[in-house]
Amino acid sequence: xxxxxxxxxxxxxxxxxxxxxxxxxxxxxxxxxxxxxxxxxxxxxxxxxxxxxxxxxxxxxxxxxxxxxxxxxxxxxxxxxxxxxxxxxxxxxxxxxxxxxxxxxxxxxxxxxxxxxxxxxxxxxxxxxxxxxxxxxxxxxxxxxxxxxxxxxxxxxxxxxxxxxxxxxxxxxxxxxxxxxxxx
Numbered sequence: 001x002x003x004x005x006x007x008x009x010x011x012x013x014x015x016x017x018x019x020x021x022x023x024x025x026x027x028x029x030x031x032x033x034x035x036x037x038x039x040x041x042x043x044x045x046x047x048x049x050x051x052x053x054x055x056x057x058x059x060x061x062x063x064x065x066x067x068x069x070x071x072x073x074x075x076x077x078x079x080x081x082x083x084x085x086x087x088x089x090x091x092x093x094x095x096x097x098x099x100x101x102x103x104x105x106x107x108x109x110x111x112x113x114x115x116x117x118x119x120x121x122x123x124x125x126x127x128x129x130x131x132x133x134x135x136x137x138x139x140x141x142x143x144x145x146x147x148x149x150x151x152x153x154x155x156x157x158x159x160x161x162x163x164x165x166x167x168x169x170x171x172x173x174x175x176x177x178x179x180x181x182x183x184x
Contacts, residue, residue, distance in 0.1 A: 059097050063104035066144070066171055074110035082155075083147025083173075084116035084124060091118035098146040099127050101173070117149055146173040 017024030067074050086096035093099065102112055106128065114124055143160060145152055157170055157177055170177060 055097075056100075059100040060104060062171070062173060063101055063108075066105065067108055069167075069169055074105055074108045076109060076111060078111045078113060079105060080143045081112055081114040082116075082143060082145045082152050083149055084114055084119040084127075085147050088147055088149045089118075091116075091120070091123070093119055093123055093127055096147075097173070101144070101146060102128055116147065117151060144171040144173060145177060148174045148176050 013027035014024070016022055017027050066079075070077060081098065081102060084096065084098050084102075085092055086094065086098075102114070105112060112128075114128075116124075153176070161168060161170060
């Protein structure tokens with residue numbers, strides 16, 4: 001901590017308080033902060049940091065489970081990705097966990113084929129620096145569902161599974177596929 005005179009501290013607080021995003025309140029130095037809500041709110045920031053950390057872990061864990069179920073390598077294996085948007089009925093890919101899952105698989109040299117009804121080829125290229133391929137399920141090894149689009153619910157996943165090279169799994173990122181050997 002830097003020791004400054006009282007006058008310098010007041011000038012510094014005044015300058016910081018001129019920023020409209022901060023404002024002049026709560027900039028006077030003292031023994032410490034207090035109040036029943038403020039400390040609770042600060043402690044919640046620590047909680048939310050852990051929530052973010054767990055969320056990041058879930059994405060990497062999903063990739064690790066896929067890789068380990070494919071004999072610890074996805075190199076040169078063609079994997080279809082069903083859904084790229086962060087949720088169904090949108091083309092919005094901001095903060096979608098699919099980007100992290102795809103980057104993890106691409107980092108392990110997988111060949112991805114991505115289909116989403118509303119996400120454009122250009123958006124996928126911007127997010128991943130790769131092409132969007134047409135969906136061709138029977139030629140793929142293990143499909144991943146990452147966005148719960150209604151049109152995916154009409155796919156005959158049993159037929160897809162029956163035509164897959166075995167051992168085979170369908171990876172369901174949203175846990176909505178029933179009655180198949182699904183990895184969640």
